[in-house]
Amino acid sequence: MTSNPPSSAPASTANDRGEGSGARSPTFSPLYQQIKALITQGLENGEWKPGEIIPSEVELAGRYKVSQGTVRKAIDELAAENLLVRRQGKGTFVATHTEDRVQFRFLRLLPDDGGSLVHDSRLVECRRLRAPAEIARQLELKPADPAVLIRRVLAFEHAPIVLDEIWLPGGMFKGLTIERLASYEGPLYAMFETEFGTRMIRASEKIRAVAAEAPVAELLGVETGFPLLSVERVSYTYGDRPVEVRRGWYVTTRYFYQNDLS
Amino acid sequence: MTSNPPSSAPASTANDRGEGSGARSPTFSPLYQQIKALITQGLENGEWKPGEIIPSEVELAGRYKVSQGTVRKAIDELAAENLLVRRQGKGTFVATHTEDRVQFRFLRLLPDDGGSLVHDSRLVECRRLRAPAEIARQLELKPADPAVLIRRVLAFEHAPIVLDEIWLPGGMFKGLTIERLASYEGPLYAMFETEFGTRMIRASEKIRAVAAEAPVAELLGVETGFPLLSVERVSYTYGDRPVEVRRGWYVTTRYFYQNDLS
DNA sequence: TAGTGGTCTAGACCACGTG
DNA sequence: ACGTGGTCTAGACCACTAT
Numbered sequence: 001m002t003s004n005p006p007s008s009a010p011a012s013t014a015n016d017r018g019e020g021s022g023a024r025s026p027t028f029s030p031l032y033q034q035i036k037a038l039i040t041q042g043l044e045n046g047e048w049k050p051g052e053i054i055p056s057e058v059e060l061a062g063r064y065k066v067s068q069g070t071v072r073k074a075i076d077e078l079a080a081e082n083l084l085v086r087r088q089g090k091g092t093f094v095a096t097h098t099e100d101r102v103q104f105r106f107l108r109l110l111p112d113d114g115g116s117l118v119h120d121s122r123l124v125e126c127r128r129l130r131a132p133a134e135i136a137r138q139l140e141l142k143p144a145d146p147a148v149l150i151r152r153v154l155a156f157e158h159a160p161i162v163l164d165e166i167w168l169p170g171g172m173f174k175g176l177t178i179e180r181l182a183s184y185e186g187p188l189y190a191m192f193e194t195e196f197g198t199r200m201i202r203a204s205e206k207i208r209a210v211a212a213e214a215p216v217a218e219l220l221g222v223e224t225g226f227p228l229l230s231v232e233r234v235s236y237t238y239g240d241r242p243v244e245v246r247r248g249w250y251v252t253t254r255y256f257y258q259n260d261l262s
Numbered sequence: 263m264t265s266n267p268p269s270s271a272p273a274s275t276a277n278d279r280g281e282g283s284g285a286r287s288p289t290f291s292p293l294y295q296q297i298k299a300l301i302t303q304g305l306e307n308g309e310w311k312p313g314e315i316i317p318s319e320v321e322l323a324g325r326y327k328v329s330q331g332t333v334r335k336a337i338d339e340l341a342a343e344n345l346l347v348r349r350q351g352k353g354t355f356v357a358t359h360t361e362d363r364v365q366f367r368f369l370r371l372l373p374d375d376g377g378s379l380v381h382d383s384r385l386v387e388c389r390r391l392r393a394p395a396e397i398a399r400q401l402e403l404k405p406a407d408p409a410v411l412i413r414r415v416l417a418f419e420h421a422p423i424v425l426d427e428i429w430l431p432g433g434m435f436k437g438l439t440i441e442r443l444a445s446y447e448g449p450l451y452a453m454f455e456t457e458f459g460t461r462m463i464r465a466s467e468k469i470r471a472v473a474a475e476a477p478v479a480e481l482l483g484v485e486t487g488f489p490l491l492s493v494e495r496v497s498y499t500y501g502d503r504p505v506e507v508r509r510g511w512y513v514t515t516r517y518f519y520q521n522d523l524s
Numbered sequence: 525t526a527g528t529g530g531t532c533t534a535g536a537c538c539a540c541g542t543g
Numbered sequence: 544a545c546g547t548g549g550t551c552t553a554g555a556c557c558a559c560t561a562t
Binding site for chain 1: 518
Binding site: 292293327328330331332336349350351352495 | 544547550551552553558559561
């Protein structure tokens with residue numbers, strides 16, 4: 001009673017690409033994962049840049065010699081990871097930090113009540129120096145490698161709320177000066193993406209409560225010893241390569257850090 | 263050039279179930295979303311209890327008169343939301359708080375270094391009383407409705423690290439006493455699930471840094487004014503109904519709150 | 525060996541955006 | 544009218560688990 005396949009054999013047992021040796025299943029990976037890796041490569045190579053459209057599902061299916069459904073599943077996962085954005089009727093686009101509502105994805109600070117979300121950034125300093133051992137370790141730099149240190153204060157409604165201390169690998173951010181930072185409008189990550197070709201895709205944060213030390217307290221306009229939220233972030237690009245270490249101090253009297261567990 | 267459908271018509275234009283009126287697309291919802299809602303109903307009704315297996319994809323497909331692929335997509339989403347757990351070769355199971363690694367899903371506290379994750383709970387009190395207005399509002403209770411208040415201290419390696427103040431709707435947790443709490447082994451949410459049939463599926467937290475007030479400081483063994491992480495959580499069951507309001511104070515000197523942005 | 529979820533395919537049709 | 548993603552179907556085969 002079972003009907004035979006229409007014709008045109010699937011040609012392989014399912015695992016042609018990748019996995020050099022002829023082993024059966026020890027290093028098995030589904031086709032759509034391999035396609036996902038190929039697309040990720042294209043993103044990493046800059047073949048498709050942030051904001052641009054990528055080829056349609058049917059075209060990719062043709063290019064990789066798989067069915068549209070397989071490409072679809074690959075793109076589904078990349079969209080779930082916020083690397084791509086699907087727009088029905090238009091196409092699939094490379095996600096970007098510029099026009100997104102990243103306000104809530106990477107700065108999870110919300111006002112207690114009618115407070116505003118618009119904020120402006122005041123640069124405290126931006127200089128190049130050897131990274132301290134701990135920072136170098138987290139950025140996977142050699143001890144002598146140069147680094148960039150940015151310090152800035154974020155103010156909401158003219159009140160300083162966040163002090164950030166940002167460490168970047170110097171080699172990746174050549175030509176980053178305080179003037180250039182000051183002249184750029186919009187989120188820092190958008191600038192990193194458009195000006196330096198580095199796209200943050202993931203971050204991991206360690207959150208603590210600490211007492212404000214004198215220099216920090218002064219910049220934030222609070223008393224020494226005032227309780228602050230300490231946020232240590234490491235951000236990663238493609239391939240889980242760390243490209244930013246950020247230490248933040250938040251004044252959480254009228255704003256709070258929002259997190260959803262699910 | 264287009265070949266006709268094999269036979270056996272799909273019978274409808276795509277939207278038979280739900281949406282009472284004959285309107286075309288104003289309230290359109292995909293089939294798999296409707297299936298998802300039906301399965302969620304089964305979970306809510308207790309038709310399949312936590313830890314139990316649900317019917318196989320083919321059986322559900324038959325029951326709902328849709329293809330296996332449609333059921334699969336519905337289950338995919340429920341699994342992504344941690345309501346179901348798929349186990350290849352065995353079946354699909356209702357997620358549970360008992361044997362899960364929920365240690366990391368609902369208590370995101372990690373040690374700085376070799377510290378331990380095992381902790382024990384010391385109950386401070388458990389009593390029934392009118393909920394304060396603010397708590398009642400968050401739990402969507404009427405002002406006169408009774409509530410349960412639990413206070414407890416979590417200790418890691420014999421050091422008190424977390425003080426929790428937990429508010430529950432009294433009607434939903436009849437018979438919850440301090441003795442019963444004390445005699446239960448394992449996570450609180452596991453107890454709520456097995457003893458009271460209430461399963462937490464989602465929570466939202468507001469995080470701040472605060473100065474320890476005297477009573478809190480005493481229970482945690484720190485000085486008054488010591489910076490503590492304040493975590494205000496509202497937990498929800500099926501249908502986004504709030505069923506728990508929890509206020510936690512964390513000592514974050516050797517432990518930190520871990521959060522991943524992606 | 526049988527049953528379950530997991531992958532892959534091919535094709536039809538719908539909904540959306542644009543010319 | 545056309546192309547894009549979105550939904551739905553049907554069937555084949557693979558991988559894992561149990562018996």
